[in-house]
Amino acid sequence: MVSRNDAATTLAEGRVQTAATIRRAARRKWLLSLAKHAVLIAAALPFVIPFYWLLISAFKTRPDLLTLPPTPWPNPWTLTNFRVAVEVNGFGDYVRNTAYITIFNVLATVVSSAIIAYPFARIQFKGRDALFILVLVTLILPPWSTLIPTYFLYKWIGWLGTLRPLTWPALTGNSFFIFLLRQFMMTVPFELSDAARIDGCSDYGIFWRIIVPLIKPALATTALFTFLWTYNDFFNPLIFLNDPSTFTLSLGVYQFVLNHGVTDTGPLMAYSLILTLPPVVLFFLTQRTMIRGVTMSGLKF
Amino acid sequence: MVGLWLIPTVLSLYFAFTDYTGAVWPPHWVGLNNFVQMVDGTDPDFLTAVGVTAWWMLISVPFGLIVGLAIALLLNWGVRGIGIYRTLFFMPSLVPFVGSTVLFLWLFNPETGLVNQVLGALHLPQPGWFTDPNWAKPGLLFQSLWSIGATIIIFLAGLQDVPVELHEAASLDGAGTLSRFWHVTLPLLTPTIFFNLVLGMINAVQYFAQAFIVSTSPNSFGGAGEVGGPAGSTLFFALHIYDQAFQQGNVGYSSALAWLLVVVVSALTLVVVRTSGRWVHYG
Numbered sequence: 001m002v003s004r005n006d007a008a009t010t011l012a013e014g015r016v017q018t019a020a021t022i023r024r025a026a027r028r029k030w031l032l033s034l035a036k037h038a039v040l041i042a043a044a045l046p047f048v049i050p051f052y053w054l055l056i057s058a059f060k061t062r063p064d065l066l067t068l069p070p071t072p073w074p075n076p077w078t079l080t081n082f083r084v085a086v087e088v089n090g091f092g093d094y095v096r097n098t099a100y101i102t103i104f105n106v107l108a109t110v111v112s113s114a115i116i117a118y119p120f121a122r123i124q125f126k127g128r129d130a131l132f133i134l135v136l137v138t139l140i141l142p143p144w145s146t147l148i149p150t151y152f153l154y155k156w157i158g159w160l161g162t163l164r165p166l167t168w169p170a171l172t173g174n175s176f177f178i179f180l181l182r183q184f185m186m187t188v189p190f191e192l193s194d195a196a197r198i199d200g201c202s203d204y205g206i207f208w209r210i211i212v213p214l215i216k217p218a219l220a221t222t223a224l225f226t227f228l229w230t231y232n233d234f235f236n237p238l239i240f241l242n243d244p245s246t247f248t249l250s251l252g253v254y255q256f257v258l259n260h261g262v263t264d265t266g267p268l269m270a271y272s273l274i275l276t277l278p279p280v281v282l283f284f285l286t287q288r289t290m291i292r293g294v295t296m297s298g299l300k301f
Numbered sequence: 302m303v304g305l306w307l308i309p310t311v312l313s314l315y316f317a318f319t320d321y322t323g324a325v326w327p328p329h330w331v332g333l334n335n336f337v338q339m340v341d342g343t344d345p346d347f348l349t350a351v352g353v354t355a356w357w358m359l360i361s362v363p364f365g366l367i368v369g370l371a372i373a374l375l376l377n378w379g380v381r382g383i384g385i386y387r388t389l390f391f392m393p394s395l396v397p398f399v400g401s402t403v404l405f406l407w408l409f410n411p412e413t414g415l416v417n418q419v420l421g422a423l424h425l426p427q428p429g430w431f432t433d434p435n436w437a438k439p440g441l442l443f444q445s446l447w448s449i450g451a452t453i454i455i456f457l458a459g460l461q462d463v464p465v466e467l468h469e470a471a472s473l474d475g476a477g478t479l480s481r482f483w484h485v486t487l488p489l490l491t492p493t494i495f496f497n498l499v500l501g502m503i504n505a506v507q508y509f510a511q512a513f514i515v516s517t518s519p520n521s522f523g524g525a526g527e528v529g530g531p532a533g534s535t536l537f538f539a540l541h542i543y544d545q546a547f548q549q550g551n552v553g554y555s556s557a558l559a560w561l562l563v564v565v566v567s568a569l570t571l572v573v574v575r576t577s578g579r580w581v582h583y584g
């Protein structure tokens with residue numbers, strides 16, 4: 001028979017044991033989470049270090065940049081690189097051109113893609129499906145199929161040397177966003193537009209008062225990605241802009257590389273950092289829209 | 302809009318069968334001659350360009366999928382502060398690629414770049430990267446893997462759609478982590494893999510800007526100083542088209558090249574889509 005005292009001791013031991021088990025489990029969990037963080041940090045290093053290098057290189061002096069082995073921290077810090085980058089020939093023009101082209105494309109693409117998408121989604125007319133298939137074909141075919149003659153067409157009508165090749169085409173919409181917006185417009189219940197029509201609303205009124213407010217998220221995605229694509233674009237400016245006064249910031253960075261050497265790395269990194277700033281700021285302002293845009297429609301930039 | 306697209310398309314097809322140089326109009330009709338010139342040795346760079354692009358497709362696309370999926374799996378662990386990690390992996394993708402290409406030129410500079418300095422400190426060989434025909438493409442591969450953020454996010458979204466109950470059920474049946482990955486996660490992820498594969502292939506075949514920037518950058522900055530250099534090691538097919546059309550003045554020939562590219566892209570996409578039924582599972 002177990003005495004009362006013994007029983008109490010066993011019970012207490014059991015409790016101690018349970019507490020120890022819980023402590024051990026908690027410790028194991030803590031260690032596991034620590035290991036996970038360690039792996040994540042190790043994986044993130046190759047992504048972070050180049051970014052870090054871009055940042056600090058922009059603030060290093062020329063001798064500091066060429067010191068071997070490289071120093072992990074600017075000593076001393078300098079803003080000279082930014083001044084050199086900003087004072088490079090044409091920098092002001094590049095900023096103005098980039099701003100103009102980007103704003104033009106965002107506004108024109110959003111408005112014209114929405115207007116073109118509307119009849120495809122909401123109005124029955126003859127040949128609609130055939131026409132829509134053509135839109136899809138222009139979306140699927142690589143840009144290379146039209147690039148070369150487009151260049152010569154612009155040349156013949158005198159557009160080369162102007163910003164028009166990078167702006168006016170946006171007025172015809174972007175087939176990808178026409179497709180995206182059409183899909184969104186089709187989800188708006190027809191009861192809504194039918195009711196509005198009975199109340200005397202025209203197609204124009206339905207578009208502005210019913211469709212547009214209901215597809216705002218898709219319009220935001222269109223605006224955001226048009227901004228990023230236009231701003232980041234290197235290919236089209238390279239081919240269609242041949243007058244240095246029409247160059248964009250991206251082309252400007254490339255020109256800087258062509259005209260300078262490794263001794264001007266500091267200003268070049270400052271230049272690249274200036275180039276990187278708008279998309280990064282935009283990301284932190286619109287993080288949710290951007291992440292949703294990537295996951296919902298698979299957009300890349 | 303369709304008309305605006307149709308005119309250049311028809312014109313482009315017409316160019317492909319002429320000897321247009323960009324100067325004399327109208328150009329001569331040469332029939333299939335441009336296509337014959339690709340393979341009869343008149344254009345020795347044609348096969349180089351095909352080889353470079355094939356290498357890129359076979360290497361960069363699988364690497365992109367594997368690295369993208371691996372990082373998405375890490376992000377899906379559910380540790381605290383996941384938003385911070387996600388931002389860290391995504392940040393490089395926000396750098397406009399002219400900026401990131403220039404940054405990699407600097408990182409991979411054979412003499413003064415960070416990468417070779419670290420390799421030297423570890424007593425490892427220091428390749429010439431963008432100045433060495435054997436290392437230029439691997440250098441570009443690192444650059445492209447650095448901006449893989451969008452792929453990671455698409456994979457992460459796919460992973461988060463995998464129902465937790467399936468994992469729990471598999472665990473109860475005694476499946477380990479690896480087995481659950483193979484038999485639960487991966488099959489459910491095939492639509493996402495398929496999507497990233499198609500996008501990756503289309504982009505790989507048309508890969509242009511980054512290779513153009515590193516190869517034309519001057520030697521003093523760690524570039525090759527010639528389109529597609531050094532020694533044609535980065536002469537991607539799109540670079541060859543650009544070079545022929547806008548620098549050599551062989552507009553007709555380059556239009557033929559462009560159409561070949563269009564046909565190849567379409568055919569590849571079609572093949573992948575057709576064979577996808579065998580391995581893509583739609584839940």
